[in-house]
Amino acid sequence: MQSLLKIQDLSIDFEINNSSTNALNDISFEVAKGGIVAVVGESGSGKSVTALAILQLLQAPPAIFKSGKIIFGDDKECVDLLQFSPKQMETIRGNRIAMIFQEPMTSLNPVKTCGEQVAEAIKLHKKVSGEKAEELTIRLFEEVKLPDPSDLFKRYPHQLSGGQKQRVMIAMAMSCNPELLICDEPTTALDVTVQKNILQLIKLLQQQNNMGVIFISHDFGVVAEIADRVIVMYKGQIVEQGVCSNVLKNPVHPYTKALLACRPALHAKNERLPVVSDFLNKSEDPQNTGLKDGHANVVVESPASQKYTDPILQVKDLKVFYPLQKTFLGKITAYTKAVNGVSLTVYKGETVGLVGESGCGKSTLGRAVLGLIKPTAGEIIFKGDNISKLDSGAWKTLRKNMQIIFQDPYSSLNPRKTIGAAIGEPLKVHHLYKTEKQRKEKVIALLEKTGLTAAHYNRYPHEFSGGQRQRIVIARALALEPDFIVCDESVSALDVSVQAQILNLLNDLKKEFAFTAIFISHDLSVIKYMSDRIFVMNKGVIEETGDAEQVYYHPKTAYTQQLIASMPKMVIA
Numbered sequence: 001m002q003s004l005l006k007i008q009d010l011s012i013d014f015e016i017n018n019s020s021t022n023a024l025n026d027i028s029f030e031v032a033k034g035g036i037v038a039v040v041g042e043s044g045s046g047k048s049v050t051a052l053a054i055l056q057l058l059q060a061p062p063a064i065f066k067s068g069k070i071i072f073g074d075d076k077e078c079v080d081l082l083q084f085s086p087k088q089m090e091t092i093r094g095n096r097i098a099m100i101f102q103e104p105m106t107s108l109n110p111v112k113t114c115g116e117q118v119a120e121a122i123k124l125h126k127k128v129s130g131e132k133a134e135e136l137t138i139r140l141f142e143e144v145k146l147p148d149p150s151d152l153f154k155r156y157p158h159q160l161s162g163g164q165k166q167r168v169m170i171a172m173a174m175s176c177n178p179e180l181l182i183c184d185e186p187t188t189a190l191d192v193t194v195q196k197n198i199l200q201l202i203k204l205l206q207q208q209n210n211m212g213v214i215f216i217s218h219d220f221g222v223v224a225e226i227a228d229r230v231i232v233m234y235k236g237q238i239v240e241q242g243v244c245s246n247v248l249k250n251p252v253h254p255y256t257k258a259l260l261a262c263r264p265a266l267h268a269k270n271e272r273l274p275v276v277s278d279f280l281n282k283s284e285d286p287q288n289t290g291l292k293d294g295h296a297n298v299v300v301e302s303p304a305s306q307k308y309t310d311p312i313l314q315v316k317d318l319k320v321f322y323p324l325q326k327t328f329l330g331k332i333t334a335y336t337k338a339v340n341g342v343s344l345t346v347y348k349g350e351t352v353g354l355v356g357e358s359g360c361g362k363s364t365l366g367r368a369v370l371g372l373i374k375p376t377a378g379e380i381i382f383k384g385d386n387i388s389k390l391d392s393g394a395w396k397t398l399r400k401n402m403q404i405i406f407q408d409p410y411s412s413l414n415p416r417k418t419i420g421a422a423i424g425e426p427l428k429v430h431h432l433y434k435t436e437k438q439r440k441e442k443v444i445a446l447l448e449k450t451g452l453t454a455a456h457y458n459r460y461p462h463e464f465s466g467g468q469r470q471r472i473v474i475a476r477a478l479a480l481e482p483d484f485i486v487c488d489e490s491v492s493a494l495d496v497s498v499q500a501q502i503l504n505l506l507n508d509l510k511k512e513f514a515f516t517a518i519f520i521s522h523d524l525s526v527i528k529y530m531s532d533r534i535f536v537m538n539k540g541v542i543e544e545t546g547d548a549e550q551v552y553y554h555p556k557t558a559y560t561q562q563l564i565a566s567m568p569k570m571v572i573a
Contacts, residue, residue, distance in 0.1 A: 002074055004180055004212040005031040005054070010068030012053060015061060023049045025236045026067075031180065033074065036206060036213040038227035038244065040220060040259065042276070042495040043466060045233040047216045048102075051182045054214075055097060056081060056089050072097070072180070095125045098173035100166075102185035107169060108157040114168045115141075115153030118175055125176045140171040144201060161358065163194035167201070174205055180212045181205075187222055188493055191357040191522045192566040199226050218495040220260055221568035224248055232256045254279040262500035264529035269548065270507070273500035273529075308347030308532070311381075312484060312516050313369065318342045318378035318388075320364050338364040340540035341378075348483075351510070351517045353531030353548060355524055355563070360537040362520050366486040369518070370402050371395045382484070400430055403477040407489035409469035413461040420457035423447070423476045430480060446475040449512070450505060467498035474505065478513060487519045491526060503530060524563055528552040536560045 012024040024046050031037050039047045052058050054070055070081040072092075081092070093099075101107040109117055118140060119133035128136070134153065141149030144167040157165055166186060173181060183202060187195040203226055206213050217223055223230055223244065230247045232240040232255065240253040251257045258279035267273055318339055325334040339361045346352050354362045367373045369380055371390065380388040387398060406412040413422055423443045433439045444454045450471040461469060470490060477485055487506070491499045503526070510517065519530045527534055527548070534551040536544040536559065544557045555561045 002033045003030050004033040004035075004072070004074065005214075006069070006071040007050070007054075008069045008071065010050070010053065010070065011066040012049060012058070013064045013066055015064055020064075023063075023236050024053070027233075027236075027238050029231050029238065029241060031212045031214055033179070033212050034206070034210045035229065036203075036215055036227050038215045038217060038223040038230045039233060040217055040223055040230060041233035042218060042259075042497050044235070046236040047218075047233055048184055049236075050233075051099065051184050051214065051216060054081065054182065055093050055099060056084065056086075094121050094173075094178075095176045096178055097180045097182065098176070098178040099182040099184065100169050100173050100186045102188055108165060110157055113154050113156055114160065114165075115155075118168065118172045121172055121175045136175070137171070140175060141168075143174070143205075144168075144171045145197075146171070161194075163190060163198065163358075166190065166194075166198055170198075170201060170205070174209075177209055178211060180214070182214045182216070184216045185218070186215075187217075188219075192524070192563060193357055195222070196225075196566040196568075202226065218259075218497075219568075220248065220496070221263070225568045232259070259496060262497050263525065264500070264503060265525035267529060269529055269531075272507075273504050275500050275504070276497045308350045310348040311345050312348040312383060313346040314379075314381040315342055315344050315365075315369065316379040316381070318365070318368060318380065319376045320361070320368050320373060321376040337540045339368065339375075342537075342540075342542055344535055344542065344545070346484075346516060346518065348516055349514065350532040351519055351530055353527035353534040354518055354520045354537060355522065355527045355534060356537035356543075357522060357563075361540040362537045363488055365537070366404070366488055366518055366520050370404055370486055371398070372404070396429075400480045401483045402486075403480065403482040403484070404486045404488060405470075405473055405477050405490045407492060409466070409473040410461060412473055413469065415461055418458050418460055419447075419464075419472050420444075422461075423472065423479055426476065426479045432480070442479070443475075446479060449478075449509065450475045451501070465498075466494060467501060470494065470498075470502050471505065474502075474509070478509060478515075481513060483515055485515050485517045487517060489520055489522070492521060492523065499526070506530070524552060524567060536563070 008028050009026050010024055011026055014021045014023055039050065041047050065082060071078050072081050073079055115137050118137045122128060122133040122136050138149045138153055141152055146152050146164060146167050187198050215226055227244045230244045231238055234255045240247060240256045247256065251260055255276065258276040261274045264273060319341055320339040321335040321337050323332045324336045326332055342365060356362050364373060368375050375388050379386055420443050423446060424439045427433055427439045427442060433442060444457060447453060447456055452471055491502050494502060519527060521527050531548045534546065534548050535542050538559045544551060544560045551560065555564055
């Protein structure tokens with residue numbers, strides 16, 4: 001195939017406060033016209049730095065381009081992008097090379113409609129009138145299968161779902177028919193059904209336009225679905241590359257083996273997940289890391305509900321409705337039924353998985369159970385007491401026994417407080433321990449239990465990685481030693497290797513602290529690994545329930561079967 005992009009011996013350092021960090025170290029690879037190359041690795045491996053370097057979006061300094069070339073074009077005309085001026089790069093970005101960023105909400109302008117933002121790119125590069133740009137934008141919205149494109153043209157980003165925002169970003173990237181499309185984690189944290197649709201859309205557009213695609217991801221399951229070739233990066237270096245199926249079936253480098261082995265789908269409940277260090281410290285591969293396709297032969301144990309007999313939480317016909325429409329006089333005429341008559345029982349000591357797509361009501365249910373959302377109707381019985389109508393004072397007392405681990409640790413931590421103060425705050429609010437010294441000792445003990453150290457006590461949230469911040473919010477949730485914890489999508493946006501560490505940590509802490517948990521996720525493989533029983537939610541109701549492996553391997557309802565079918569084949573083990 002004809003080469004479209006060649007990166008040759010590229011090395012980039014970042015120099016901050018007289019300290020130099022090597023971000024890329026002599027990397028070389030090619031992208032063919034009409035080919036899809038996946039770049040895989042953990043956060044910090046250099047994937048996004050590589051993509052930003054191609055478009056010259058790295059601020060220099062602190063970025064220092066030490067060596068290398070980025071050759072773009074075909075045999076008739078090719079240029080070194082590193083030699084282009086900012087003005088010349090403006091003719092390349094969004095026109096010949098486009099990029100889909102990881103988080104569409106932060107990439108889209110909140111004060112402009114979605115249509116205006118796409119039309120702006122068209123007017124800039126194609127030099128057409130506003131009316132023509134609007135017509136082309138609506139046509140693009142149709143191509144990316146957005147519902148009611150004319151109406152959506154006038155909507156703002158906050159009025160769209162995550163999958164719809166990502167489609168708007170794809171439409172923007174495709175607006176000028178680019179020769180090269182760079183996708184930077186475009187499906188991270190999306191539901192499996194939305195993820196599958198986005199992957200199919202990218203593949204379709206790539207084939208229709210004969211584009212070259214660089215697809216950045218940390219998830220080999222996603223990569224197996226879309227890529228022709230794969231490049232594995234670790235600490236700024238390429239450690240392995242080749243045809244996708246070959247790398248997945250016969251990985252050579254220990255780091256590649258680690259990324260493949262740490263997927264929860266490959267492991268039974270209570271089996272410790274391998275992590276990267278297990279492989280980098282050993283010459284032999286202790287796990288079966290080959291590509292798996294289809295269901296494994298699993299002997300389903302007796303239902304987990306038979307192992308646990310003491311109910312800690314009972315939810316009876318719970319409803320949470322949000323006003324959707326009102327008359328001029330304020331009378332509510334329509335509701336969004338986020339939770340619509342849900343009943344379930346959670347037994348002391350078990351972990352219950354709550355799974356479903358975004359908008360199914362799972363997070364609303366979890367927050368209603370914790371008193372963070374007031375129910376419209378129904379009962380919540382915790383340890384024999386009806387807590388659905390408690391006042392704020394009573395909830396403050398009860399909060400010692402019920403905690404939550406939020407999805408985004410960064411937004412749930414105060415950026416102006418040290419993590420020592422953040423973890424110690426619940427101890428102070430509930431008047432535990434007599435002195436500040438005793439509270440500090442308790443916080444340090446929690447940090448050490450969650451894999452951090454006393455040296456981290458006085459640091460701020462921005463000084464930690466995503467995985468470390470997740471450990472911090474876990475430590476904070478455990479500070480009061482609660483009986484019951486809700487984990488709300490607490491590993492959905494993490495690298496698979498970091499995810500494995502956090503899941504191992506939660507299992508270890510559950511044994512030590514003996515808490516009961518509701519584990520909320522859209523990822524059935526994670527839910528299967530963590531849970532004793534699974535509740536599948538769809539449109540505010542419980543669609544299916546049963547033993548974790550029974551639901552995962554033998555789903556009964558069409559909706560659960562669809563969730564399983566939408567998972568990357570490589571993930572289904």
